[in-house]
Amino acid sequence: MQVEQLSWSLANGWSGSRPEQKGAAQWVLAFGAPEALNNTDALAGLAAAYPHACIVGCSTAGEILDTRVQDDTLVATAVHFSDTQVRMATATVDGMQDSYQAGSTLGHALNLPGLAHVMVLSDGLSVNGTALARGLRESLPSTVAVTGGLAGDGDRFKQTMVCAGGEVMANAVVAIGFYGARLRVGYGSLGGWDTFGPERLVTRSDGNVLYELDGQPALALYKRYLGKDYAAQLPSSALSFPLSLRGENIHDSVVRTILSVDDVGGSMTFAGDVPQGSRATLMKANFDRLIDGAAGAARSGLQRLDSFAPALAVLISCVGRKLVLKQRVEEELEGVRQVLGPQALLAGFYSYGEICPHGGVTKCELHNQTMTITTFAES
Structure with missing residues (x-):
């Protein structure tokens, strides 16, 4: 499993590490400010660099690049799996009343032999996250967990969007299914309020x-x-x-x-x-407990990997945490780094909601004001 990361800004264009096997990635996560995600040149450059990858992402209230928090950028994380397949499904919503059906549609589309995990990214303003999670939960096997989050728009709450197959859409939900016996996925979600x-x-x-x-x-x-x-x-x-x-x-x-x-x-x-x-x-807010909560989520994600070191950790933290922590916001990322070790590439965004199993009770639940972490490794 190889992971590479790039960052785009209007002033500097794309910069960062380049893949050793150019174009080999099967999956690319693209998290960016609404203006950056809507930039056609930025997405065209990403598609050219990874022509065979499934590109998915969403708008954010802040982008996570390693232990840094950025604004007004687009952060792309490309993943080349050795023995894992990915499949994308999308659903549209006309309003919150369609949220359950969207989750059910996505779950049925991805419920194929070998499914190991599902990651979902949703419009953050037109979707009821509870109903979306219930639709996913009831349409997937009880052994398959779902993680992900709701798109953000800074502190404006005006418009959010998702990216599916390189196309940017409002009022939509995108989900990725991961298939293969060698994939190991961990997850954890904690608050601190x-x-x-x-x-x-x-x-x-x-x-x-x-x-x-x-x-x-x-x-x-x-x-x-x-x-x-x-x-x-x-x-x-x-x-x-x-x-x-x-x-x-x-x-x-x-x-x-x-x-x-x-x-x-x-x-x-x-x-x-x-x-x-x-x-x-x-x-x-309790500043120290918020930071400790992020580290606790990382420990939960690490424990579920069966001693395998994570190559990638996707961090989805609520925008409320960012606004409260302010200049201390990167401390929660540094706490995650200390737990997961130097080999794990950190990527993610600040969201309007987080989706993760609720302990051992349910395999998919909406959370708010948490740090939710999904860790990936291949055995």
């Missing part, structure tokens, strides 16, 4: 739209906790104050991030479901 304030009952919700907490308009209650300054900066300020949910229909507990607010209706729309009857608690 602290709860504060009382636990409240979700008394009215519909899917991923929250209307009432303890019988009160949810948005008004949330704004009171945030205070005048943070409330005026919604929805971007909500990235620093997610909700923790627990309940009968939730495995353990999950974290949810706000995508948008409706001041007229007093509601909040989240990246995933907020089930009625569940219990919600506001959360805030």
Whole structure:
């Protein structure tokens, strides 16, 4: 398994290491700022360098290149497997109501003999990540895990997109299936946030739209906790104050991030479901715990590789973590490097949601405000 990495910027074009076997890569990950991902010259250069590769990716809220965090660039990671095959599937959505069907369509398309793992990249604003994960989970064998994330758009929340086969699309989801007995995949997902304030009952919700907490308009209650300054900066300020949910229909507990607010209706729309009857608690950042959480996710990913050293680690971290950590953001990447060792190439992006198994309970679940890591090796 050989891995190479390139970086593109408008000022400098493509730069970085070149593959020893030019054109031999089967899979290329392309993570970039919306403007960079939409640059036709950048994608044309990538397609020319890897003419036989399946090129997939998405827009970001920041690009990860080794232990550096970049903005306004396009980072490409090319992978040449020795004995693993890849297959791509795509699905489009007209709205969040299509999310479950999109996941089901992708799962059925990739459910072929020898499937070892699935990685999914989704539009970050038009997809309900909970329903997408459920559609994938119910259409794939219980032995196949799914990891991935929701595309980002910085802190703007205006437009996100995915790249499938070198084509950039909005309102779409792309998934890659990996096939082969020699492939080893590890994964882990951890947060590091602290709860504060009382636990409240979700008394009215519909899917991923929250209307009432303890019988009160949810948005008004949330704004009171945030205070005048943070409330005026919604929805971007909500990235620093997610909700923790627990309940009968939730495995353990999950974290949810706000995508948008409706001041007229007093509601909040989240990246995933907020089930009625569940219990919600506001959360805030703890710098040291966020950084420790990234290292913990790396340890989980490493433990699942059966002593094989990872050649590639795909890191998907929530944009909320980036905005909270600010100048310390690269510390979470350095913590991952210390765990995985020098041989692992690190690539990834800052997202609007992360998809990963939830411990040993489910093989595919939406997470928010986590660092989710997928490690790859071939035996």
